[in-house]
Amino acid sequence: MTRMLVTGAAGFIGANFVIQTLAKHPEYDITVVDALTYAGNKDNLKTVAEKIQFVEGDIADMDLMDKLIAGTDIVVHFAAESHVDNSLDDPSPFIKSNILGTFAILEAVRKHEKRLHHISTDEVFGDLELDSPDKFREDTPYDPSSPYSASKASSDMLVRAWQRSFGIQATISNCANNYGPYHHVEKFLPRQITNILTGQRPKLYGAGVNVREWTHVDDHNAAVLLILNKGRIGETYLIGSGEERQNKDILTELLEVMGQPADAYDFVPDRPGHDLRYAIDSTKIRDELGWTPKYTTLREGLDATVEWFKANEWWWKPQKDATEARYTKLGR
Numbered sequence: 246m247t248r249m250l251v252t253g254a255a256g257f258i259g260a261n262f263v264i265q266t267l268a269k270h271p272e273y274d275i276t277v278v279d280a281l282t283y284a285g286n287k288d289n290l291k292t293v294a295e296k297i298q299f300v301e302g303d304i305a306d307m308d309l310m311d312k313l314i315a316g317t318d319i320v321v322h323f324a325a326e327s328h329v330d331n332s333l334d335d336p337s338p339f340i341k342s343n344i345l346g347t348f349a350i351l352e353a354v355r356k357h358e359k360r361l362h363h364i365s366t367d368e369v370f371g372d373l374e375l376d377s378p379d380k381f382r383e384d385t386p387y388d389p390s391s392p393y394s395a396s397k398a399s400s401d402m403l404v405r406a407w408q409r410s411f412g413i414q415a416t417i418s419n420c421a422n423n424y425g426p427y428h429h430v431e432k433f434l435p436r437q438i439t440n441i442l443t444g445q446r447p448k449l450y451g452a453g454v455n456v457r458e459w460t461h462v463d464d465h466n467a468a469v470l471l472i473l474n475k476g477r478i479g480e481t482y483l484i485g486s487g488e489e490r491q492n493k494d495i496l497t498e499l500l501e502v503m504g505q506p507a508d509a510y511d512f513v514p515d516r517p518g519h520d521l522r523y524a525i526d527s528t529k530i531r532d533e534l535g536w537t538p539k540y541t542t543l544r545e546g547l548d549a550t551v552e553w554f555k556a557n558e559w560w561w562k563p564q565k566d567a568t569e570a571r572y573t574k575l576g577r
């Protein structure tokens with residue numbers, strides 16, 4: 246029986262990962278460790294609660310990581326502070342969780358000789374020009390812009406150093422923007438969907454020209470499972486659907502899905518240092534591991550996500566007012 250420790254799985258992507266993994270591999274013995282920060286919610290794991298062990302704890306706690314990792318076969322490391330705007334307001338938890346937390350995991354993985362998959366982001370590469378044909382590749386130099394992306398880049402660098410110097414059995418993936426069920430309402434799409442559902446106008450930063458590549462969370466997690474099963478140790482894989490959109494265009498598409506006028510939104514002051522464009526060249530994972538997204542169009546994924554938020558007000562409503570209050574404080 247495979248024993249798997251999943252960090253940060255009370256959050257958005259990790260919870261969906263545990264749900265998908267147990268559906269595909271009901272025999273896996275999964276333990277989740279999560280600090281239940283503002284972004285962690287045990288309800289995200291409600292549908293699998295009976296099938297997993299849940300440990301409330303901090304990944305930066307070296308003794309706890311040593312104990313948990315001694316008793317597992319594979320570590321899948323999602324836990325992180327994940328929101329750029331929060332990192333601009335207060336970088337300190339990003340340094341602790343993303344850098345020191347990854348360090349604690351690496352030391353335990355090294356000592357107990359366990360397999361690690363480290364989850365990261367395309368934001369480590371910085372940004373691209375709007376009209377350039379360029380995309381990020383596995384060998385693109387790191388050039389992070391925000392405290393969040395710098396802390397994720399640092400964690401990736403630590404994993405690479407532990408691979409080279411200590412020979413740990415690790416892989417890394419860097420994925421584009423995710424969306425789907427259990428996505429925290431602070432993030433772009435859930436914020437706008439729940440704004441519309443509560444009679445508030447969507448908020449677009451700056452001129453809304455920034456470009457993101459949108460990948461459904463289930464497609465991201467299917468890629469992670471492929472890397473765990475077939476990925477080459479020591480390698481990095483970039484994951485992205487290819488569905489690039491300017492923020493104003495995806496918002497227009499969302500307004501159409503939700504039956505609203507195309508101009509029913511407000512412009513708000515821009516995010517400082519706002520990355521212009523992210524775009525992924527995912528040839529490596531497609532050719533080497535046969536990954537291909539199940540959501541072939543963004544529209545299909547948007548429809549499903551809007552339906553999920555409509556059906557699960559009980560889940561997002563309790564976070565909504567506090568999240569908007571934080572945005573009011575930030576002036577966005």
Ligand code: NAD
Pocket residue numbers: 252253254255256257258259278279280281282283284285286302303304305322323324325326327328341342346364365366367397419420421422423424429
């Ligand atoms: P999230 O904020 O929804 O969830 C993060 C989870 O980690 C929460 O449950 C939180 O309680 C937990 N956590 C935070 N600090 C912790 C600590 N010190 N100890 C234990 N648990 C802690 O984030 P997400 O969107 O699910 O992102 C998961 C991972 O995927 C992150 O590493 C992020 O950088 C990466 N990623 C996210 C995206 C995206 O679009 N959301 C894209 C690419 C990569």
Ligand code: TDX
Pocket residue numbers: 327328329330365366367368421422423431432433434436448449450451453455456457492516
């Ligand atoms: O209200 C908003 N209005 C707006 O225009 C919000 C919250 C965001 N935006 C813009 C900023 C970005 O250009 O939308 C875009 C997406 O914003 P976020 O959802 O905050 O995502 P982003 O900053 O791109 O980072 C996300 O993808 C990469 C995740 O939050 C990261 O964890 C991941 O690493």
